[in-house]
Each structure stands twice: as structure tokens, then as C-alpha cells.
Amino acid sequence: MAKASNIAIADALLRQFRSGLEPDKIAEGLAAFLIEERRIGDKNAILRDVERQLFNLESTLYVRTTSASELTAELNQQISEIFSRSTEAKKVIISSEINQDVIGGVRCQTTDLVLDLTIRRQLQQLKGAITVN
Numbered sequence: 102m103a104k105a106s107n108i109a110i111a112d113a114l115l116r117q118f119r120s121g122l123e124p125d126k127i128a129e130g131l132a133a134f135l136i137e138e139r140r141i142g143d144k145n146a147i148l149r150d151v152e153r154q155l156f157n158l159e160s161t162l163y164v165r166t167t168s169a170s171e172l173t174a175e176l177n178q179q180i181s182e183i184f185s186r187s188t189e190a191k192k193v194i195i196s197s198e199i200n201q202d203v204i205g206g207v208r209c210q211t212t213d214l215v216l217d218l219t220i221r222r223q224l225q226q227l228k229g230a231i232t233v234n
Contacts, residue, residue: 107147107150108150110131110143114147115151115158131147152212156190159192161190161192161194162184162190162193162211164180164181164193164211165196165197165209166208166210167198167199167203167210167219169199169201169204172197176207177197184209188211204220204221205220206220
């Protein structure tokens with residue numbers, strides 16, 4: 102039997118969601134399927150395909166942010182506006198992760214875009230720009 106593509110699985114998940122099936126049940130079904138098919142490593146790729154389909158169908162963009170502390174409502178609004186303008190998304194949904202390893206700044210990631218404004222990234226760029234005479 103042929104292995105289902107990640108896109109086909111993402112499509113099936115969206116159909117289940119639209120049919121009114123509870124998200125917990127969808128997640129349980131996906132987990133059971135991935136375990137049974139020995140495809141746990143495909144989880145993130147499938148979820149990215151779900152996000153891509155949502156963007157294509159509904160112009161909804163999911164942005165994951167990582168920062169050292171909680172972002173203010175104003176900063177979240179600015180991030181939403183930046184990604185809305187650059188992708189023409191009608192709706193931007195932001196999920197935030199606090200990571201103490203991020204010294205300062207914020208890293209924003211979608212399925213296809215990364216905006217890294219962390220201090221770590223700025224230091225890496227500075228290090229690369231320094232030349233020895």
C-alpha cells in the first residue's frame with residue numbers, strides 16, 4: 102500500500118476540523134496514525150502543510166515567536182502588521198514561546214519565513230562583518 106503524502110494527511114486533518122470533530126480527537130487520531138505508520142518524524146512537516154493550506158484557503162498565517170520574556174500587546178500588533186503586509190494575510194495568529202536562552206529581541210517564524218531580530222543573531226552578523234587587518 103502506498104504511503105499517504107504529508108499534504109494528503111494535512112488535507113484530511115482540515116476536513117475533520119471543518120466537519121466539527123473536536124481538536125482533541127483529531128490530535129489523538131493523528132498521533133495514533135503517526136505511531137502506527139512509524140512516521141512520528143513527519144509531525145512537524147504535516148503541521149506546516151496544514152498551516153500552508155489554511156493560508157491558501159483562508160489567508161490565515163500562523164507566526165511563532167520566541168523571546169526571553171513575554172511580548173507586549175503592542176509588539177504583537179506590530180509583528181502581526183509586518184507579516185500581514187509582507188504576506189497579504191487577512192488574519193495573523195501569533196503563538197509565543199519564552200526561551201531564557203534568547204538574550205533579547207525576538208525571533209518570528211512561519212512555515213516559510215523567518216524574521217530573526219534576536220541579539221544573538223545581531224552578534225553573529227557583527228562577528229561576520231569584522232575583518233582583521
